[in-house]
Amino acid sequence: MTTTNPTMTRETLGSRLKWTIHDYRAIVGQEFAHIFRQPANFAWQLGFPIVMVLLFVYVFGSAMDVTGAGAGVDYVSFAMPGMFAMTMAFGFTNTAWAVAEMKEKGFIDRVRSMPMASSAVVVGRNIADTIHAAVDLSILALIALVIGWRSDGSLLETLAAFGLLLWLRFALIWVGVWLGLLVKNVEQAGNLFAVAFPFAMVSSVFTPPDLMPNWLGTIAVWNPVSATATAIRDLYGNPLPVGDAWPETHAIAAALIGPIVITVIFLPLAVRRFRGLGR
């Protein structure tokens, strides 16, 4: 019988690290294989933000006065960064869905029964999803350019804006992993969309919080998605008159801190949940 002995008996810290990175690469590679196998699927995931943006820009946008200069004015430069932020905000449902599917199918069990770094499922997922999000963003930015959106910021500012978007997405992946492990099955993971919708929408992505009822506006202002949307509008050089709440006047700081807060809360929850699978 063939014996294929993969690992040495004693592991040094260095070899452990090496193998852990090897495991992460394998999981990330799997995600890329998915994209190449199913470009249509990938396109579908982008379909929603694209439809939303067309709807908002061409249907609602014409009636929306975001600058105080009259309905429809400059809505594209308001809505495009909003759409970027929204896509990042919704992204955690993709993560949750992927994790729930891996769990339901027994993929996570199989991996946990293997002599690999079990963190690879979670961390590898995170890396894969962040890369995935970067690809999403590039495609959306191209569409935005076609519709007529331009960044007036410097190259550095523009890149920083995309960085902040990915920063938000990265933090929300932990929420996605936690929820994906929490739900009973893939079907429930699909329903998370209902949670994601208000989370993404009660924010400044498509409507200035000023135009919302007071209490809703307050929630919207403190929603981390808003901070990111406002910060990137600043960086793209499409700033808007905003209110005087702290996250609005310090949008970039808020957009940096918000994801840290999310990570600090949800990373331990996700890890605990993952460990709890064995109990």
Added chain:
Amino acid sequence: MPTTTVEARNLGKRYKDTSALENFDLSAEAGTVLGLLGPNGAGKTTTVRILTTLLSLDTGSASVAGFDVARDARQVRRRIGLTGQNPAVDDLLSARQNLVLFGRLFRLTKARARERAARLLEQFGLAETADRQVKKFSGGMKRRLDLAAGMILAPQVLFLDEPTTGLDPAGRREVWDAVSGLAADGTTVVLTTHYLDEADRLCDRIAVIDHGRNVVEDTPAGLKRRMGHDRLELVVADHAELAAARGLIEAVASGEPAVDEAAGSVSAPVAEPVDALTATATAAREKRLEVADIGLRRPTLDEAFLELIGQEDRK
């Protein structure tokens, strides 16, 4: 001298309000196939999950391939393969991509993983469809791929949780052949099933589990001997003749006949199955009874369990 590869003593496991395992013992000798047979909810999956280090145990201890599942989980993981209740393969990838991925996750080099994948595809009869997307595979093919994924490191012990549930007869046969092949190569196999015929066909020993407890453990032949008698069943074409049919069955039965009015059938356990069958068929012809169907059938697993568990309770 035979060595014990799987040894579990006094396993106990509680989920919030259900006790899934209680004082459960299990052992399998190296190179044998052990069947864990029990109805749904008996605790089969829980046992497999504990033995494959996926689940902590509340009481008792278990060792696999000489290592304690709780203390030396990593050592255990290097020596086992697991095929869970659902095929844990990636539908979007091809069969080959799946095996290479798992090979990588088993920490083989890329070249080694490819080599191993090619061998396993050959061994499990998947070479021709290796590059097709798994989504398009039949249930049996998917299961075989799943088995192959569990065999990447040529493990000492392979755990299979209900390997044929949900498969059509052709798929079941494919999986049976694959498992028999592995057993012949010397892999120790622990499989769970709720099919008696499956356990009978594949296993050297069968442990029956119910409500998380040991019911009985024996060889398939020994188990069948304990399982009571075959049943003789007679189905009449004209339901008006049910009473007459009941009379015929009663004459050869070793127990109370059961009448199913809707199906027009009468059945009863018989001690001498073949004699009872021929005698009844002859009698029916003599009485000009119009017979739609007559035959012997094994007690269903439900009946068999009831009987076994009943014996256990009476002890």
